Amino acid sequence: MTHPLDAADPLASYRDLFVGASSDLVYFDGNSLGRPLSATGPRLARFVEEEWGGRLIRGWDERWMSLPQEIGDELGRVTLGAAPGQTTIGDSTTVLLYKLMRAAVAARPGRTEIVIDRDNFPTDRYLAAGIAEECGLTLRWIDVSLDAGVTPDLLAAAVGPSTALVVLSHVAYRSSWLADAALLTRITHDAGALMLLDLCHSAGSVPVELDAWDVDLAVGCTYKYLNGGPGSPAFCYVAERHLSSLSQPIQGWLGSVDPFLMGPSYAPAAGIRRFVSGTPAVVGMLAMQDMISLVSSAGIDAVREKSVALTSYAISLGESVLAPLGVVLASPRADADRGGHVTFNHPLMREVTAALWQRDVIPDYRDPGGLRLGLSPLSTSFAEVERGIHLVAETLTDLAG
Template sequence: MTHHLDAIDPLAGFPSRFIQSDQVLAYLDGNSLGRPLTATLDRLAGFVAHDWGSRLIRSWDEQWMQLPLTLGDRIGHVALGAAAGQSVVADSTTVLLYKLIRAAVDARPGRTEIVIDTDNFPTDRFILEGIAAERGLTLRWIETDPALGATPELVADAVGADTALVVLSHVAYKSGYIADVERITSITHEAGALILWDLCHSAGVVPTELDAWNVDIAVGCSYKYLNGGPGAPAFAYVASRLQPELRQPIQGWMGAADVFAMADGFRPADGMRRFLSGTPPVLGMVPLHDMVDQIEEAGLEAIRAKSLALTAFVIEFSDAHLAEFGVTVGSPRDADHRGSHVTLQHPAFREVTQLLWLRDVIPDFRFPDGLRIGLSPLSTTFAEVELGLNLVRDILTELAG
């Protein structure tokens, strides 16, 4: 069956462009760390030999000073639905979240609450706890169904005249639930608040229209579906209408109006440069070019179509072959609300995950009982998904034996 699905896959030519390993039988964790592209080997070598090795410090003037902005614009165009001048690559997701959350709440003086859901990613929650303590603010928690996420109705009940900022994830990191960004953003604006969307599990795999949806701020990582590699820098989006009023708190020299003035006081640059702080992680940006090229070539609509086919296959397999062991599906069955990973649930899945890794099948585990099957459409085949799920069934059979 899967051989037929791979044979008719319009994106069948893409998996061979990624580095393969005889130490991996099935890679089902592309939503945590994407595979590297073979093209990146030559790009990295060229960077070391030419951009760094030959041009040396001249590369700052020739390209590196503008790279956070030019690469940000390219990601914005290809993956985010963002016009130029609104995206930048810099720092880690954690640091960008801190800078932009601080900037957002300071831009809404007199408002005392930040809204976030209880099932959001720990980093988002932890940062908000710290900022709330720093600024004397209150966190208003949205209690969500763990299998779903923040709905427009829940957000409408939570926001009000005291809301400064809402922080939510486009795709929930556990269940894969896709939030209704456009409706929730509109509800937030009606309350007079700003909204920040975490795009870590959607950028590059779920069609996103930040401009059309009137989003204020967004942050996302680049090592999942953008395949930037471990520790690759994150990206940020700030709508052009908001840029002049947001002042980020980590005032480094790269965000200054005149970087080399060595001025006595800080004056922020115009546009997205004001959200930079220290020296950009140039080397960490190098692999991103290759994956953005692949996404643009394939097209997000085609990527989304294969993502839905892969996740549907996982759900169908689970229903047919794993449910008898007590496995349940912890992700939305409705395709319109499902991202590019499926979380299967069973009390033994922590042990099962460890055994899978020992046998070179690589999903990941999410507390308390979730086996998360991450499906990166450009690098994942139906055959490897089937191989991995068959081993899940085999291990559950052994454990039950």
């Protein structure tokens, strides 16, 4: 029997386009690795047979060399609010974050601090610490609640004339706190610093307006809500106003002005290609094209509306089914403050997660005691959410004895 909320959902039919969505498995980890689309297998097969196998090395001249910028522009149009020429695909999230952090602090000589919150994703924190050590800078930490995130007041108290760079996540990986990126960017700019926004937990799920928000730099992965597959290359955004002045630190051949000249010294390419270093991972960026196209078809605002409905439903079920078992919501209750996932806390959630995986219910776990439900809007149904929450309650009851 169809769940009433699925029957009323204008995007319900999109679920049928994903591999495995018709199975009984409950997938609550779309914010770590999205399901593949059924169209992706044939796309990869065609590429192997027709382009790689048929065109061979000619493929670089015919299409592959420009693919990172072409996909980047489409990603910018559909999900990032970015005009063409500012976004490219390439490298891992970690490498791209390093490039842009390092370029940003170099662009603010005489400033000595990087501002970042203590609950930002570990990679962001580790990189900021390494760059601070490398460049003789200081980290200024923002202390945040684990069930919330960076507010304008917290940021305003942390930035000042010594701030070179602010590194924040648009959606907090643990709590799902949705930052007011426009206001936080304005506060950063008022202090004379640059803003680098991590979009890993928002791109493809939450509307982003990088140009309108006046963000300087952004990085995001493509294997979560953009369904690019395990280890698919990340994307970076550099606002047009910075493209001619920022110098990226990993000076590879493909980011040079004339890669095939192979001259004795490096000169950067014009535009966003200067932030490319090495040969693009062409096979790795094919799958995300299908998801970008699907999000374009649905519309990012409709995707966000479905996301809010899913997370609101999960919270409502949590209150009626999980709260009596001692489970506490560790995500913002207000829709406007929450991204695309929900976290519930209980001391036994690590054990609950392991047991659920054995039952084909796949959430993930984040310390301390957090069961995180990543509800990918186009592939998750309300019936799936309901079944999964009840199985969480059943498993927790069994483990608690």
